[in-house]
Amino acid sequence: MRKGLTHTIADRHTAFDYYGFLEVLPNPDIILSSIGRRISAYEDMMRDAQVASCMASRKAGISQLQFDLKTEGVEDRVAETVKSAMSKFDNRYLFDIILNCVAYGYQPIEINWGYESSSGAIVPRSIVEKPAEWFAFSIENELRFLSKDHPVFGETLPPMKFVCPRHNATYKNPYGISALSACYWPVAFKKGNYKFWITFTEKYGTPWLVLKYALGTSQEDIDKLEQQGEAGIQDAVFVIPENGKVEILEAGGKSASAEIFDKLKAACNAEISKAILGQTLTTELGSGGSLAAAQVHNEVRKDIVLHDARIIEETINQIVRWIVDLNFGREVEAPKYSFSEPEEVDKVVAERDAILHGIGVNFTPEYIQKTYNLEEKDFTLSAQPEYTGIPLFRNPGIPTAADFSTAKPKDALDRAIAEAFPAEEQQKMMEKILQPVFELVENGESLQDIKAKLLDLFPDLPTDDLEDILEKAMTAAGLYGGDNA
Numbered sequence: 080m081r082k083g084l085t086h087t088i089a090d091r092h093t094a095f096d097y098y099g100f101l102e103v104l105p106n107p108d109i110i111l112s113s114i115g116r117r118i119s120a121y122e123d124m125m126r127d128a129q130v131a132s133c134m135a136s137r138k139a140g141i142s143q144l145q146f147d148l149k150t151e152g153v154e155d156r157v158a159e160t161v162k163s164a165m166s167k168f169d170n171r172y173l174f175d176i177i178l179n180c181v182a183y184g185y186q187p188i189e190i191n192w193g194y195e196s197s198s199g200a201i202v203p204r205s206i207v208e209k210p211a212e213w214f215a216f217s218i219e220n221e222l223r224f225l226s227k228d229h230p231v232f233g234e235t236l237p238p239m240k241f242v243c244p245r246h247n248a249t250y251k252n253p254y255g256i257s258a259l260s261a262c263y264w265p266v267a268f269k270k271g272n273y274k275f276w277i278t279f280t281e282k283y284g285t286p287w288l289v290l291k292y293a294l295g296t297s298q299e300d301i302d303k304l305e306q307q308g309e310a311g312i313q314d315a316v317f318v319i320p321e322n323g324k325v326e327i328l329e330a331g332g333k334s335a336s337a338e339i340f341d342k343l344k345a346a347c348n349a350e351i352s353k354a355i356l357g358q359t360l361t362t363e364l365g366s367g368g369s370l371a372a373a374q375v376h377n378e379v380r381k382d383i384v385l386h387d388a389r390i391i392e393e394t395i396n397q398i399v400r401w402i403v404d405l406n407f408g409r410e411v412e413a414p415k416y417s418f419s420e421p422e423e424v425d426k427v428v429a430e431r432d433a434i435l436h437g438i439g440v441n442f443t444p445e446y447i448q449k450t451y452n453l454e455e456k457d458f459t460l461s462a463q464p465e466y467t468g469i470p471l472f473r474n475p476g477i478p479t480a481a482d483f484s485t486a487k488p489k490d491a492l493d494r495a496i497a498e499a500f501p502a503e504e505q506q507k508m509m510e511k512i513l514q515p516v517f518e519l520v521e522n523g524e525s526l527q528d529i530k531a532k533l534l535d536l537f538p539d540l541p542t543d544d545l546e547d548i549l550e551k552a553m554t555a556a557g558l559y560g561g562d563n564a
Contacts, residue, residue: 091218102232103215103223106254108184110263117212118183121259125182127266129348130259133355138178140384141391144418146170153414157407161399161414163195164202176208177394178387180244181355184255187214187222187243190398192405201405203398214243220253239401244394261354265347272347276340283337357383388418424451430526438517508544515540 111118124130148165150158180186186208193204215223215233222243223233245255290304352358358380396415403413428450432442444460447453515536523529 101218103217107252108257108260110260119212121183121257124259124262124266129351130262130266133352134182137181137355138175140380141174141387143384144388145421146416146418148414148416150414153412157403157411158414160200160406161402164402168206173395174391177244177391179208180246180255182257182259183211184257185211185243185245187211187241189241202402216253242394242397244390258355262351265350269344269347272340272343356380392417427525434520512540512542512545
């Protein structure tokens, strides 16, 4: 194979730019460059209510998904070791620290390893996030620690010690893209807006006091009157001569000016929501909207949740890979954690199956797995009661065929009925009567369709045999009752 096909040609060592002369790359974030601050500047922004709310909402979105360890094709001993090691950590904590990379672009996480006393396996003892400003990336895009001994070029980190989730990182920008970078100016403008808004409120929200004095009043008395006016704003008490006047003037016509501040705040909040959540309707209801718009915004949020899920999967699976490497070797297959969306059960199908189950239909495990997307280990089928022929229409006071078959007659009438109408005959008779109902349920297109046709079906049910038996039974009961009266 040609040498040019197996070797990198374009990199920072060969490219014509100044990065080739550096060992550590500066963070290319344009906001941090313009304000001359480090990434800790974004931590201050987390005190803004809108930023904090949106970040909490974005992190909470991941709770909609199911998080499971996939062990197909993995040795049992490997799967058990990984489960035991990772079960010691709270998933919510891991998800939270990993998704800090969305806010800052990258989030270094340190892993301290140790031996598990029960199994002797090498497992993580602690997984702790570290401040992003303590770290930088080399020209090889490798994470380095800016220590006291090496504050400029940083220290090379040992393998399997740090994992660093990143948000939309590229070769050109290994630091990733900080969502808070797009929020910096909206937050700054909102702070300034509040300052001017408070000044406006103090100026025009408080009534003006006008104190009038008579011509010829001395300057000393005028000064005293002014002092009383300033004090009167707080306690509303004035001591003035009999011919003095105090008037209160309201600042009218300023409501439109006050709305400008509110609109600017709303605009800044909307920009923050779009930068972090990708949309605004889940945090800013506004004065209007539509169901279609809400659905579109919800789909955007869903896409972002799935994007965050991939970041978490990659980070945790990297730790899992290291657990397997340290205990079983690099050639051994490792299990993987993954997120999945919970599937909703088809209510119509479930109601149909409940009806069929009620009339004695038993389902196979294969049907349950196929219809409800369940794995064999997720459910068990309990023993089904024997079908008695009339479970849907049974009155608690009326015995069924099973009751007759197990009953012990106590008098001549009971024995006569039991002998004249055996349980097997009753079973066949009821199956014949209800056969049209079974066919309707089996062939019905939906639950509503079955309900609509069920009442029309009853007048045509073949009940002649049942009516004949009931007529004979009532005649026998009457004769027996008269004979024993």
